[in-house]
Amino acid sequence: MTALPPVWDQLVGQEELAATLAAAVAEPGRLTHAYLFTGPPGSGRSNAARAFAAALQCPEGGCGECRSCRTVANGSHSDVEVVNTAGLSIGVGDARELALLAAHHPTVGAWRVLLVEDADRLTEQAADALLKGLEEPSPRTIWMLCAPSPQDVIVTIRSRCRQLALRTPPVEAVTELLVARGVDRAMAAWAARAAQSHIGVAGWLARDEEARTRRHRVTRIPAELSGLGDALRQAAALHDLATAEAQAVAEERDAAEKEELLRLNGADPTARTQPPAIRSQLNQLAKEQKARTTRRRRDVIDRTLVDLASVYRDALLIACGAASGDGEGPVQLVNVQAAPDLQRLAGTTSAEHLLLCLEEIDRARTRITENVAPLLALEAMLVAVHRLQGDLAVAGGRR
Ligand SMILES: [Zn+2]
Incomplete structure (x- = not known):
């Protein structure tokens, strides 16, 4: 196999996908007007779409160095429109703008690329507005949508896209x-x-x-869940950690954005009250920033639950003999460093109960995406997990 253009190097563990797309770029007759990139979080869906966009705009098919490649990479290419959602959903206004853009020819590049990073966050109305653009794009428009799985995207949109699945990289x-x-x-x-x-x-x-x-x-x-009180305390601690982390990221950026907005409007940032026109813009900005912080907090909590699940998964592997506490065995442990804790957990909790603990964590993740207050979901989960843990120790009278 000949080497692919350099822009594809930034994809990790997606050789097959890169080869397919590079071939389509080299032979534009193979291109279609809409693609849906799916893959688990962190597999590099939007990176793959950006590499594809750069390869399309670059005269060399993705050299990684020319002006086209660089401007696509840093988000300033005038024919590559990227929608990344700060909030929990993509609204109808954004979708309408995109649909309009889809009808126009590119200005400097060979293609107009419309990249929607979180197509799973399109509201139903937004999806309807977007459909028009997907159905009748200009011949030089290419849509690239990204989502965790095809099922996360409304079927009318999904059915109009060629689907590309990314795998979890090794x-x-x-x-x-x-x-x-x-x-x-x-x-x-x-x-x-x-x-x-x-x-x-x-x-x-x-x-x-x-x-x-x-x-x-x-x-x-x-290892620290020895009583019901611990479960509630740990839930509160988890929640506080995630909130603090989301806020730390938000504060700096929020202040900078507000200053920028005032500057663009020629307003005095030190003034105590702003004219009504600017006030309404500031309110809108504050609303968006709040949505973004909420989303970030949910993302951090979700990550936390994935980390917690990895401990029970490791203990389960040890309990069924698929892995040993020192990291040897057919399956690798995620938390090799915590081997003593894992072994203790596997020794005091049955495989069946470890599995139920994993289900509880999964349920909490689902509940949070369904808008249950995160703290309540965390409390319910840790209380349930606390009850499940240690069943063998109780049976053996060691507790
Ligand atoms: Zn290039």
Whole structure:
């Protein structure tokens, strides 16, 4: 197989997909006007779409260095429109704008690319508005939608797209990516495994000590659940950690955005009251920022639950003999460092109950996406898990 253009190198563990898309770029007769990229969070859906967009705009099919490649990568290419949702949904206004753009020819590039990063967050009305653009695009428009799975996208939209599935990249490939970005090899290997191949999370764990500390605290929870009071305290602690993390990210950016808005309107940022026209813009901005923080907090809580589940999954592997506490065995543990804790958990809780613990965590994740207050969902989950844990220890009279 001949080497693909360099722009495809940034995809991790997606060789087949990259080859398919590179071939389509080389032979435009194979292109279609709408693609749906699906894959688990962190598999690199939007990276894949961006690489595809760069390959389409680049005269060399994705050299990675020319002006087209660079402007697509940094989001400033005038014919590549990227919609990334800060809030919990994409509204009808954004969708209408995109549908309008779809009807126009590109201005500088060969193609007009419309990239929707979270197509699963389109409201029903927004999806309807978008459909028009999907049905009648200009011949030089290409839609790229991204979502966790095809089922997350409204069927009328899904059926008009060619579907491309990304796979979870192997831990080794994510490790190599981090090493190439300058992360120490031992840290890269640990982060790739702890993040369960989620590329973004792996990079974040590798560079942010607070993220590592949070993960460590989460993975200690099963060992520290000795009473009902612990379960409630730990739920509150988890919730506080996630809120603090979401807020820390938000505060700096929110203030900068507000200043920028005032500057663009020629307003005085130090004035105590602003003219009505600016006030309504400020209110709108505050609303968007609040939605973004809410989403970020939910994302952090979800990540936390994935981390917690990895502990029960590891203990379950040990309990059924698929892995040993020292990390040997046919299946690799995610939390090799926590081996003593894992072994204790596997020794005091039956495989059946470990499985039920995993189901409880899964239920909490679903409830949170269904708008149950996160703290309530976390409390219910940890109370249930606390009851399930340690059934063998009780039976053996050791507790
Ligand atoms: Zn290029």
